[in-house]
Amino acid sequence: MKKEAQLFKSLADETRLKMFWLLMNRDELCVCDIMGVLGITQSKASRHLRYLFHLGWVTDRREGVWMNYRLSVAPGSPEDKQLKLLGEILSSLPEAQALRDRLEHWLATKGQSHDGAAACQCC
Amino acid sequence: MKKEAQLFKSLADETRLKMFWLLMNRDELCVCDIMGVLGITQSKASRHLRYLFHLGWVTDRREGVWMNYRLSVAPGSPEDKQLKLLGEILSSLPEAQALRDRLEHWLATKGQSHDGAAACQCC
DNA sequence: ATCTAATAACCGGATAACCGGATGTTGTCA
């Protein structure tokens, strides 16, 4: 059951939970979007996304200078069911709803200057 | 989402996963049963069970000298759904099936001497 | 080629998780 414990380990971090949530709400996001929405360092964002990548939760797609990530689990697999349940659990949380709003706002204002933290140049 | 990360943290340990599995297959078990079936130390068994107890996953019931634990989550709650999914995921694993057999055998031979590891006197 | 932005990988350091063995607690029975 080592593999199953590993599965839950990947969900046992608040930052990664938020990333899952963002990716459920928008099918593709680049590292800088996640940095911006969650207000975390580049190092932290990239590290966790790579972690999810190596475990097969997400795929990457390079688009010029940006690296995009999207959820990718086999339909019907345990991971898929787990993700659906996670989405169901999170969707009732005000905190998650606020995060979704933040994501919408972030994407809507791409290209304009973002305040707080070091705003990346890609947006 | 701290609470949700915590939820997954409790599932992110192979020993605890096995405990959940055993408790799903038998509605009440004492510490010594779990020690015996999993082949772990008393310290380890008790520690993890207390951990689950403090998080509300299980309730305890003293029966003389034995402490029995049973799963206890509110029906329909996220924990309940998660547990059901976990059961579904584990049930297809040969490893889990073997564990269930071991549990049956252990309970069936209660009162007789158990080989391997320090056999507890309660059985 | 060179510069720069975006991202990944690396590097200690801090913290938390896990473990076995020892010790404390509780309940039973003689």
Add this chain to the structure above:
DNA sequence: TGACAACATCCGGTTATCCGGTTATTAGAT
């Protein structure tokens, strides 16, 4: 009351995880 079994907790040691800061890599633009 004393001995003992089941269990909980404490102790310290080891390992895993997470983090920010730094350094490498990659791709586009000049």
